[in-house]
Amino acid sequence: MRIDELMSALPERVLVSGDDGWEAARHYHSGTGEPDAIVRARSVDDVRSAVRWAADQRVPIAVRGGGHSAWGSVPGGLTLDLAALTDIEVEGTVVSVGGGATWGHVASVLSDHDLGISSGDTASVGANLLVVNPAPL
DSSP, X not given: OOHHHHHHHSTTTEEOTTSTTHHHHHEETTEEOOOSEXXXXXXXXXXXXXXXXXXHHTOOEEEEOSSOOSOOOOTTSEEEEOTTOOOEEEETTXXXXXXXXXXXXXXXXXXXXXXXXXXOOSTTSBGGGTOOOOOOO
């Protein structure tokens, strides 16, 4: 795996064993992961770059959203952490939710638009598990 290429493409976003913050970044709601690298995405372009790199290198990916996610890590793979992607956009009744948003954040933004949600009764739970965004990578 050529992690140096990933680190060059995404400076200050890639963590590997021994980096400051590595131990904390490996923890997720139900355990401690053993990935070879963690990408802390700050934009859709970061996600796109990480996914393309992983596909080129044939590296498995686990996607971790805000709050918690069903899968936090793939041993020997790449964890793609979306926690910083919390943007929520509302256009009429169409809502785009970032992969790092929690239901509490979503509910708060929607209430400003006189909208509500039919799920996500726990504010700290990641909304990404129930939201699908068909945007192409």
